[in-house]
Each structure stands twice: as structure tokens, then as C-alpha cells.
Amino acid sequence: MPDGLGPGVPRLGVVGRGRLGGALLDVCRTEGVPVVLTADRGTGWKVSETPDVLVDASSPDAHDDVLAYCTARRVPLVACVSNLTGGQWTALEELSQAVPVVRATNLSFAHHLQLSLTEFLAGLVTGAAQPSSTGVRERHPVGKAHRPSATAVTLAETWAKASGRQPDDIADERAGLPVSEHELTQSWDGESLHIRHQVGSWSVPARGALAAARWARTAPPGLVTMRNVYEELTARSTP
Template structure:
């Protein structure tokens, strides 16, 4: 890791060094971003300094310690752990009263585009042009939860934009890492498929680093990656 961190980047703490946490460590090293805190189940917490932003890539069991650290040290949080309990989500909302919190169901920029395309499609497929819409997700064998949090989020996005629930959510456990998520819109004799494929953990790791950079300068509050990418894309075009 470079001795001198990037001058315009945040200092990062990473909780959980599994696939996402390890990929984020590699991305930070390549980017010149200083990782000054790490925490794992087996090794505990190790900190050289208090980071600007904590990225939680661990598991629901670590949630109380993560929230306690962020509240005590007033550190922004990028929360990447899905399948939290209602009580844990409530605690995350309470933390957002004092520090910026990014709820990251999916960190990929292309997933953000997929959701925006779904909203655009919903606006045009009304009345005689209404379609039957389904969601399909694929993850490798061993994925713990089904359907995935991203598949459920896509279904919610479609329902909110169209006023119609998806007809089905299909889940598949096969193939290579990392994931595929697809929205299919079907009419009589034709269909439209919007598929997002991720083949490397580097992709969500880059998204986590982008979210951390955004959160460092944000005000307290709970936002999703939609807000982060809305803001970042607006800045890049102005």
C-alpha cells in the first residue's frame, strides 16, 4: 500500500475481509487510498487511526459493534450487509441521525443504470402497452439467501414506478461469480430483456470506494446508492 494516501480521497476502515472486503482492500491499494482500520471475526479490530468512513462488508452479527464504533467516533458508514433484521434496520436509521449512512443493497454503477431503465420503461408501458414483467437473479452455489436483496430491490423499483407488481421473481444457483440480475418485459409475441452481469468483486469494491468518497462530505442522514450515483452523475455532467 502506498505510504502517502490520495490527497482527495477518504481514509477507510473495512469491517469484514471476505470477498468484498478483500477486493476493496486491493482497490484501495491501487487507488492510493489509505486503509487505517480493519476488523474481522477472527482477528478483532485493528486501527492505526480513526477513518473518515467505515465500510461494513461483514455479517449481521457484527452490526452492533459497527454501529457503536460509528456513533462513538462520528464516522460515516457505508452499510453493505443485507438480510438485517427489522431491529437492525431501525438501529441503522437511528445512527443516520448523527452521521451519514449509505445503505448499499447493490454497489454497482450498472445496476443503478438498470434501475433507472426500469423506471423509464415503466413510464412508457401503460394502458395498451402494459407488459408482464419478471425478475430473474443468478448467483453461484453457496449464496445464502434467495431471492437476493438486489432482486427484491428491482421488484420494488418496478412496482413503485409502474404501480404494478412483478409477475414473478426467479432465483438460480449455478455458474461463476459474481451475479446476474435481469428484468424481462413480455408482450404478445415479443419481449425486452435488461440484464446486468457482474464477473468480478472489483466491481462492487469500486462502488464501495465511490460511496465512501461521497459519504465523507455528506451531511447526516440515511441514503441509498441511488442518491449517491444520482449526485455523482450530476456532478460529472455539469
């Protein structure tokens, strides 16, 4: 993600100490961002003061506690847990009537660009130029239980909405190194085009979570995605 997106230093709350939560805490230490709340299964909730923004990098099990805290204290939320139930997504929509909520199923700036490229490509391959097949592939390390990933589903939905055609397949793979790969493939007779995005460090989504928190600190109530956040932040940083 380019430097300079999301100015301001919010006091942060971080729920979850897994790979994303741990990386976010590391980024906060490096960048001098105060963390005034932490929560995890082992130690519970530790709060020194009310945060400006809460980042939920935990699991669906903690969702009720996160919503209760944000509701009671009017704290903006960056929701990074992608495998929520329908009722939990509805609860986020209800919370967003009072505070800003960022639905952050993918935090990477380059994934935002990947979606934009997908929409652009859909506008080019019309009529006789339509591909003979379109596929979406995602890869995560062993241990990623949610499949296909929310990012792969979003990539497929973006293509379908922009082109009017559903992808032929969403392939999921559990192997290899952290963190993830997501790819849209267009195939014609004898050739193919790949729009591929790879993330190799948990610091990438951690910096995205921090950018979302900086944005949410001053945003009005409402439910938005990371695409909305990045569109606004890049517009602010454009001369």
C-alpha cells in the same frame, strides 16, 4: 463505473475480509487509499487511527460492533450487508441522525442505470402497451444464502412503484460463475424485452464502495441509498 466519480481520498476502515472486503482492500492498495482500520472474525479489530469513513462488508453478526464504533466516534458508514434484520435496519436509521449512512445493498453503477431504465420503461408500457407478464430473475453462485437477493427485491419494487403493477414472479438461481446477474423481463405476445445487468468481478462493487465512502466523507447526516449517491456524483461530474 465511470472514472472520476467521488473525488477525494478518505482514510478508510474496512470491516470484513470476505469477497467484497478483500476486493475493497485490493482496490485501496491499487488506488493509494489509506486503510487505517480492519476488522474480521479471525484477527479482531486493528486500528491505527480513526477512519474518515467505515465500510461494513461483513455480516449481520458484526452489526452491533460496527454501530457502536460509528456512534462513539461519529464515523460515517457505508453499510454493504444486505440481510440485516428489521431491528438492525432501524438501528441504521437511528445512527443516520448523527452521521451519514449509505445503505448499499448493491454498489454497482450499472445497477443504478438498470433501475433508471426500469422506471423509464414503466412510463412507456401503459394502456394497451402493458406487457402480458413481468418477471424478475437473479442468479448468484452456490453459497449465496440470502434469496431472493436484496437487489432483485429492489428491482421488483422499483418496477411496482413506477408502473403500479407487481411483477408476476421473482426467480432466484444458485449456479454459475461470480458475481451476479439481475434481469427484468417484459413479455408480450410473441416477443420479450430484457433489461439485464451482470457483474463478473468483485472489483466492481469494491469500486462502488470506495465511491460511496468518498461521497459520505463530506455528506451531511442522513440515510441514503446508492442511487442517491450516484445521482449526486454524476450530477457533479456533468459539465
